[in-house]
Amino acid sequence: MDERDIEMLLALKKTRNITQAAGQLFINQSSLSKRLHNLEQRLQTQLVIRSQHGIQLTSAGEAAWETARKTDQLNHQLQTTLMRESQVVCGSLNLGCSINYAQYALPAILVTFQHQYPAVRLNITIDYSRNIYQQLLSGTHLDVGIVRGEFNGPLQQTMIKNETINLICPTAADRSHLDKLPFIQRQTDSHFQDEMTTWLASNQHSAFNHQTITVNNLTSCVAFVDHGLGWALVPEIALDHFKGYREPLLLNGQPFCRQTYFMAPTNLLSAPVVEAFKNTLI
Structure with missing residues (x-):
């Protein structure tokens, strides 16, 4: 599987919907369906079952997704290691942000961040704070989050706005x-x-x-x-x-x-790209 296959499987698992997954990947539905068909042909097995309610991964699809998830995590770890060695902040950052903060405050912050760190690729999910928090807890899609309101749990929190x-x-x-x-x-x-x-x-x-x-x-x-x-x-x-x-x-x-917090799992706080984004926020 290449990087596009990994992104596709992660999006399909998250959305369980071809149309929504295509939107997340910024491609049309037919292109995603073709990409999925090609992967099934290469693996010689069916990965998803379609229904009126969306899609469901087959047992082979679950195995492929698990491999994609682990590969994506290993890629993140490799990027972190390489960034530390090169002292150049690069790689990708999966950011979740509350709807209101994304509308009123995030654009100006992103302009500053991208100007300072042009080699970083940002993948941004905008949703209700409770959904962003749950995705951070699951550890399957987001690296860091900007969440409004009070949430108690294991994530490291830093207030960025009061x-x-x-x-x-x-x-x-x-x-x-x-x-x-x-x-x-x-x-x-x-x-x-x-x-x-x-x-x-x-x-x-x-x-x-x-x-x-x-x-x-x-x-x-x-x-x-x-x-x-x-x-x-x-x-x-x-x-x-x-x-x-x-x-x-x-x-x-x-x-x-009303408070707004930057949140991240403890094990990601020392990653250069996470440190860079956090410093931009505060």
Whole structure:
């Protein structure tokens, strides 16, 4: 198997879907199917079973995937060894990043990183923080992650951002009659949701005593408030272009904040490419 075969098997195992795997590899579905057929021809065995619900690896496919996974790990170890010897940071870095951080902060960081380390190949997965965290724990796809919120576990964590939570509404005058405006809530992790619920209760606000608008992302939440549709509680990271009223909040007498962490398994922290990326972040 060559490097493209390894990437294909890892993507198929992760997604269990031909179309999604092709998208992850930035090729079309027919090209991936042809590549898979060619590998099956060379190995003289069937590697996947197709169904209406996606694909499933055969026993031979599982064996091929395990070989691909181990080969990929050995390649990473070799790259790390060679980087240490040459003192040139190169190779690849599989980065997972939370959706909001990827939208508002990551692009500028990547510009700096690629300028300083042009020989590094970045493979970036953007997803909800809880999914990034689980992928890091599994150790099968990601090397490092940027995760928002609190997650307890064996991964090494370094805080890279501590931002205030703000009450936002269209105008300062609206602040005094929030009960007459819809509360715009959004999907978020359970820890932050609990903190928002605590703040609402302690300040005698209820998200459900009047009309509520629910959205599935932070950008829409801020845009809705900016257009006069209601009020919300949002982190500072999303407010660079917000034109309405904002007010930093307290929770239990302390600044109400939202943390973002750089996370990685302990055994990868000394890898030159990981050290380089971490230093760029902080």
